[in-house]
Amino acid sequence: PYDMLIVGGGPAGAAAAIYAARKGIRTGLVAERFGGQVMDTVGIENFISVPYTEGPKLSASLEQHVRQYGVDIITEQRVAKLTRADQVELDLVSGAKLKSRAVVLATGARWRELNVPGEAEYRTKGVAYCPHCDGPFFKGKKVAVIGGGNSGIEAAIDLAGIVEHVTVVEFADTLRADEVLQKKARSLPNVDIILNAQTTEVIGDGSKVVGLAYKDRSSGEVKQLELAGIFVQIGLVPNTEWLKESDISLTRFGEIEIDAKGATSMPGVFAAGDATTVPFKQIIISMGSGATAALGAFDYLIRTSV
Numbered sequence: 519p520y521d522m523l524i525v526g527g528g529p530a531g532a533a534a535a536i537y538a539a540r541k542g543i544r545t546g547l548v549a550e551r552f553g554g555q556v557m558d559t560v561g562i563e564n565f566i567s568v569p570y571t572e573g574p575k576l577s578a579s580l581e582q583h584v585r586q587y588g589v590d591i592i593t594e595q596r597v598a599k600l601t602r603a604d605q606v607e608l609d610l611v612s613g614a615k616l617k618s619r620a621v622v623l624a625t626g627a628r629w630r631e632l633n634v635p636g637e638a639e640y641r642t643k644g645v646a647y648c649p650h651c652d653g654p655f656f657k658g659k660k661v662a663v664i665g666g667g668n669s670g671i672e673a674a675i676d677l678a679g680i681v682e683h684v685t686v687v688e689f690a691d692t693l694r695a696d697e698v699l700q701k702k703a704r705s706l707p708n709v710d711i712i713l714n715a716q717t718t719e720v721i722g723d724g725s726k727v728v729g730l731a732y733k734d735r736s737s738g739e740v741k742q743l744e745l746a747g748i749f750v751q752i753g754l755v756p757n758t759e760w761l762k763e764s765d766i767s768l769t770r771f772g773e774i775e776i777d778a779k780g781a782t783s784m785p786g787v788f789a790a791g792d793a794t795t796v797p798f799k800q801i802i803i804s805m806g807s808g809a810t811a812a813l814g815a816f817d818y819l820i821r822t823s824v
């Protein structure tokens with residue numbers, strides 16, 4: 519059995535593993551795919567002290583750094599179930615069982631996709647999911663934001679200060695964002711809002727996005743917008759479906775509820791990164807919360823007997 523077992527090999531899991539192993543305790547890390555969302559990222563310009571890097575390169579350094587500490591890394595394994603007896607027990611999809619005195623959950627999240635033609639093909643070639651990350655790549659260009667909830671309208675306001683023009687495309691006949699955000703967005707001269715519009719296709723020229731097609735749901739007419747970027751803002755889904763049967767408290771959005779030390783509602787179980795209630799989902803924030811959760815879990819371990 520481990521002293522500390524980390525579930526997830528993204529920035530949060532990697533940081534937690536390093537902080538745990540540096541305490542000289544038996545540390546393991548189990549992940550489906552090392553690197554997590556970072557593996558799907560091309561340019562990264564906001565990882566402080568590194569002006570520019572790329573996802574696969576950052577993932578490789580994360581893994582190298584974790585390996586330096588002799589952490590037992592188990593990849594290509596998915597955890598299916600968490601229970602607690604005298605220790606925390608994890609059941610893997612493969613049938614194996616792992617036990618640990620403390621666990622850090624860092625299973626991250628995934629952006630909800632539109633599932634329309636062209637989206638997958640032009641991902642990172644104009645189709646983007648993170649305005650904080652990719653906004654500056656569209657400086658002076660026209661973009662669309664799909665989704666009129668809080669994240670969509672926040673993205674539109676944010677992008678309006680960087681890009682030439684933003685069109686918000688919302689499926690429903692009203693925006694769901696808070697009134698104060700709607701008011702701000704409507705006051706901006708370079709933001710347009712289209713309601714009742716179902717995005718049907720991402721249009722590209724073979725190498726990058728050049729527009730999108732949407733169906734006007736009141737007339738049925740298909741229309742096109744010319745643009746360089748499409749920010750899909752229809753939800754970030756935490757990878758916590760497998761925890762629903764456990765006794766760990768999740769919010770109604772599926773985020774793992776944690777306190778300031780990363781503790782969840784279950785003794786000995788801590789959590790970090792995009793899978794949790796930590797505000798703002800970013801690499802540097804996930805790493806910080808991974809370190810916090812590992813230190814919180816270490817605090818727990820030194821207070822409990824073996």
Ligand code: FAD
Pocket residue numbers: 525526527528529530531548549550551552553554555556558559560561562563564565595596597598624625626627628629647648650651652757760790791792793799800801802804
């Ligand atoms: P993740 O990176 O999602 O990692 C989750 C880990 O858990 C993975 O190893 C996964 O395989 C594993 N896992 C999940 N479920 C299970 C399970 N049941 N069993 C075992 N393992 C499991 N942020 C920035 O700061 N700057 C950027 O430029 C930037 N660009 C981005 C571009 C894209 C396209 C995307 C998608 C995200 C971007 N982000 C960026 C956001 C950033 O990648 C995330 O905030 C960060 O990766 C979250 O880290 P995490 O460790 O919490 O989770």
